[in-house]
Amino acid sequence: MSTLIIQSLINGVLMGGIYALYSAGFSLIFGVMGVVNIAHGDLLMLGAFLTYWMFVGLGLDPFLTLPFSLLGLFALGYLMQRLAIKRVVGAPPIMSYILTFGMHLMISNLALVAWTADPRTVTTAYSGAHLAFWGLTVPWIKLITFLISLGVVGALYLLLHHSQMGRAIQATSQDREMARLSGIKVDRVYALTFGLGAAITGLAGSLVVSFRDVDPGMGLPYTIIAFCVVVLGGMGYMPGALIGGLILGVVGSVCTMIFTPGWSIAITFFLLYLMLLWRPAGIMGKGIVE
Amino acid sequence: MSLLEARGIHKSFGALQALGGVDLCLERGEILGVIGPNGSGKTTLFNCMTGILRPDSGRVVFGGRDITGWPTHRICRAGLVKTSQIVRPFLGMSVLENVLVGGLYGKGLLLKRARAQALEILEQVGLAEAAAQPAGSITVAMRRRLELARCLATGPQAILLDENLAGLTPVEIAESLALLRSLNAQGLSLVVVEHVMQAVMGVSQRVMVLDYGQKIAEGPPAQVVADRRVIEAFLGEEYA
Amino acid sequence: MSGGGRRSLYLGLAAVAAMAWLPAAGPAYYLQLLTIIFYWIGLAACWNLMCGYTGYIDFGSAAYTGIGAYVAGLLMLRLGLPLLATIPLAGLGAGLVALAVGWPTLRLRGAYFAIATFALAEALMRVCEEWSGLTEGGVGITIPQRLAELSYYWLYLGLAGLLVGVTWWVEHHKHGYGLKAIHQDEQAAAQVGVDTHLIKLQTYVTSAFFIGMLGALEGSRLGYFKPDDVFNVHITIKMVIMSLLGGMGTVLGPVIGASFLQLVEDFLGARFLNYYLVIIGAIIVGVIVFLPRGITGSLRQRLRIRPGRRP
Numbered sequence: 001m002s003t004l005i006i007q008s009l010i011n012g013v014l015m016g017g018i019y020a021l022y023s024a025g026f027s028l029i030f031g032v033m034g035v036v037n038i039a040h041g042d043l044l045m046l047g048a049f050l051t052y053w054m055f056v057g058l059g060l061d062p063f064l065t066l067p068f069s070l071l072g073l074f075a076l077g078y079l080m081q082r083l084a085i086k087r088v089v090g091a092p093p094i095m096s097y098i099l100t101f102g103m104h105l106m107i108s109n110l111a112l113v114a115w116t117a118d119p120r121t122v123t124t125a126y127s128g129a130h131l132a133f134w135g136l137t138v139p140w141i142k143l144i145t146f147l148i149s150l151g152v153v154g155a156l157y158l159l160l161h162h163s164q165m166g167r168a169i170q171a172t173s174q175d176r177e178m179a180r181l182s183g184i185k186v187d188r189v190y191a192l193t194f195g196l197g198a199a200i201t202g203l204a205g206s207l208v209v210s211f212r213d214v215d216p217g218m219g220l221p222y223t224i225i226a227f228c229v230v231v232l233g234g235m236g237y238m239p240g241a242l243i244g245g246l247i248l249g250v251v252g253s254v255c256t257m258i259f260t261p262g263w264s265i266a267i268t269f270f271l272l273y274l275m276l277l278w279r280p281a282g283i284m285g286k287g288i289v290e
Numbered sequence: 291m292s293l294l295e296a297r298g299i300h301k302s303f304g305a306l307q308a309l310g311g312v313d314l315c316l317e318r319g320e321i322l323g324v325i326g327p328n329g330s331g332k333t334t335l336f337n338c339m340t341g342i343l344r345p346d347s348g349r350v351v352f353g354g355r356d357i358t359g360w361p362t363h364r365i366c367r368a369g370l371v372k373t374s375q376i377v378r379p380f381l382g383m384s385v386l387e388n389v390l391v392g393g394l395y396g397k398g399l400l401l402k403r404a405r406a407q408a409l410e411i412l413e414q415v416g417l418a419e420a421a422a423q424p425a426g427s428i429t430v431a432m433r434r435r436l437e438l439a440r441c442l443a444t445g446p447q448a449i450l451l452d453e454n455l456a457g458l459t460p461v462e463i464a465e466s467l468a469l470l471r472s473l474n475a476q477g478l479s480l481v482v483v484e485h486v487m488q489a490v491m492g493v494s495q496r497v498m499v500l501d502y503g504q505k506i507a508e509g510p511p512a513q514v515v516a517d518r519r520v521i522e523a524f525l526g527e528e529y530a
Numbered sequence: 531m532s533g534g535g536r537r538s539l540y541l542g543l544a545a546v547a548a549m550a551w552l553p554a555a556g557p558a559y560y561l562q563l564l565t566i567i568f569y570w571i572g573l574a575a576c577w578n579l580m581c582g583y584t585g586y587i588d589f590g591s592a593a594y595t596g597i598g599a600y601v602a603g604l605l606m607l608r609l610g611l612p613l614l615a616t617i618p619l620a621g622l623g624a625g626l627v628a629l630a631v632g633w634p635t636l637r638l639r640g641a642y643f644a645i646a647t648f649a650l651a652e653a654l655m656r657v658c659e660e661w662s663g664l665t666e667g668g669v670g671i672t673i674p675q676r677l678a679e680l681s682y683y684w685l686y687l688g689l690a691g692l693l694v695g696v697t698w699w700v701e702h703h704k705h706g707y708g709l710k711a712i713h714q715d716e717q718a719a720a721q722v723g724v725d726t727h728l729i730k731l732q733t734y735v736t737s738a739f740f741i742g743m744l745g746a747l748e749g750s751r752l753g754y755f756k757p758d759d760v761f762n763v764h765i766t767i768k769m770v771i772m773s774l775l776g777g778m779g780t781v782l783g784p785v786i787g788a789s790f791l792q793l794v795e796d797f798l799g800a801r802f803l804n805y806y807l808v809i810i811g812a813i814i815v816g817v818i819v820f821l822p823r824g825i826t827g828s829l830r831q832r833l834r835i836r837p838g839r840r841p
Binding site for chain 1: 656
Binding site: 340342364366367371374379380381382383387390391392394396397440443444 | 710714718725
């Protein structure tokens with residue numbers, strides 16, 4: 001029994017890493033622009049398909065496709081901001097929900113038409129490899145994915161706090177007008193931010209390919225998980241994504257072990273709801289509260 | 291008995307103590323001035339008295355009733371309202387509609403009566419011509435008067451004016467002060483917060499001075515300006 | 531009440547009367563389309579009444595169509611109540627849940643309110659799926675009773691007319707000013723005596739009551755549904771988009787938005803089965819980017835017509 005509990009804790013933590021990764025993108029975009037991006041999970045889906053097709057078409061190892069999805073999704077995010085999202089920055093929040101919901105419909109349904117609803121899987125030579133000790137198993141792929149996720153979230157944190165671009169992003173998120181007056185090109189910062197958020201989300205998509213199947217409808221559930229993670233950790237507070245991701249991963253995994261997956265999702269949502277009522281600024285109390 | 295009495299109001303934000311046990315007392319028909327440098331706790335005191343903030347300790351008594359912890363709208367209906375330092379008209383509504391809301395909810399009037407009252411009040415504060423304009427399109431000075439009009443529509447016994455004169459020209463200030471005096475003459479009690487000392491001194495019958503969340507002086511204007519601690523607080527020690 | 535106000539009331543009543551007479555004349559296909567349009571006008575009007583006027587964006591309104599459909603369905607299945615008796619009970623059920631939910635939730639603002647309501651609706655759907663002892667779970671339920679097709683037409687027309695009427699009444703009375711003041715600046719509204727929490731709660735519960743009734747009727751019209759059909763987030767999103775397209779916080783917004791989107795869906799769904807959601811998405815994106823004030827608002831602005839309301 002205790003082995004089972006430890007195993008589900010391990011599974012939860014490993015899952016939490018990837019939650020943290022793509023939620024960090026969501027949190028970044030919300031924190032800087034105040035945009036709730038409902039198409040967020042679809043960006044992850046696009047990253048996943050990019051990896052899938054490079055694996056199938058070019059025989060490229062999924063981990064080698066990471067730079068491509070990073071760059072590809074950065075470009076897409078940058079364009080989305082430039083062409084449409086910039087219209088809703090500073091507008092009532094409903095505009096951003098609706099706009100990004102429209103984008104969600106477009107992206108997921110175009111993907112559905114192009115690639116059909118069939119789930120696809122990527123199987124590599126090392127897919128089944130795992131560490132085994134004390135009756136526990138840790139798949140290598142999940143462990144590596146977890147470490148990459150932590151690394152990328154860490155890198156994002158450093159980028160935001162210790163680079164020129166990061167400081168421009170921080171300044172813009174704190175006070176758009178002041179940033180503009182001090183010579184920051186706010187539109188460019190927004191486009192970079194959205195691109196960056198999309199890029200790490202695409203990266204997360206490329207990573208999930210290694211241990212789950214890929215289909216055009218996979219995006220929305222990921223958006224919803226990002227909501228939960230970000231609310232738990234505090235909206236717009238970057239380290240919060242890590243904390244929220246790990247909590248949600250563990251809670252989800254333990255609930256699945258005790259109840260059914262369906263109940264586990266229901267509990268997750270109730271948790272999210274209660275969290276909003278109790279501490280809208282997140283566990284650490286460092287999120288943005290309107 | 292005083293109309294409004296706050297006793298020992300404490301309020302802290304985290305480690306920062308904004309108010310350290312402040313007393314305030316407003317008599318019926320009086321104009322009380324409250325002055326103090328920026329950050330001395332004037333707005334916090336007002337917010338604690340009108341239910342926007344909940345004091346950590348201390349009581350607020352209005353018209354004989356303990357109103358501590360009451361919600362803002364209930365305090366308003368009991369007859370105590372405040373204008374905000376940052377003017378906040380309902381931008382999407384017309385000037386008249388802004389005042390209408392006060393009459394409908396603060397005073398519980400029916401629509402027809404509330405509209406008639408709103409027109410009277412706009413006349414009184416000098417905004418009658420602007421009645422149909424969107425509240426977002428009028429000047430700052432007009433917005434300040436609109437803020438006051440909206441409070442008047444709720445049928446208050448006392449109004450707390452939080453820097454209602456800030457950013458006005460000398461002429462506009464003189465007009466506003468005349469308006470305040472005439473309202474006072476009709477029996478309305480006023481608490482006037484400004485950090486412009488002169489304006490307050492001229493209109494107030496009594497003045498209290500806040501500094502770092504403490505009351506450091508209270509009395510007739512002439513006496514307060516001569517107080518050594520007041521001069522220190524405003525000008526620094528070397529002038530005292 | 532102003533003369534213009536009374537005139538628009540009579541015009542509205544005349545329009546409803548004309549629509550009620552229509553079945554005697556029109557071909558069946560159009561009646562079915564109109565039935566669905568009235569259903570959506572009703573839902574969008576409910577959403578607009580609460581969210582359009584107060585600016586609180588409820589992303590979990592489908593919770594109330596779901597609760598309505600299940601309350602009515604289970605009362606018929608388990609207790610054998612007649613369909614028409616279950617409809618108001620379904621509204622009551624939805625209203626009670628809205629009261630319990632709204633009390634704490636309406637203290638949240640902005641994105642937090644939106645996400646909280648969304649989370650709650652999703653949670654309720656999962657509970658409905660998992661609690662199969664009560665709800666038959668993901669298998670779904672088959673409703674034993676159904677009204678005549680024309681009854682749905684008239685009921686939906688009646689409810690849509692009633693809800694637009696309620697919106698019109700709110701717009702012209704005290705309640706509307708309170709809601710709009712909350713939308714503009716909740717703190718300032720409280721400062722001039724508006725009991726913001728009470729007004730929001732009243733409106734939220736009223737809106738949920740009618741959404742519950744509409745959900746219950748639609749459940750019986752469908753005859754069979756699963757939790758995923760009646761709690762679906764797409765139902766909420768459709769209400770939101772219809773209100774937004776027509777113009778939020780206006781009396782006729784939901785009528786215009788719902789008619790437009792439902793007609794477009796009907797037209798596209800028949801011709802471009804595969805692409806129609808893509809096109810709907812593109813329309814939404816296009817409207818936000820090019821017509822941010824909704825169809826009516828933007829047209830008004832283009833034509834330089836001021837909103838025709840007196841202060």
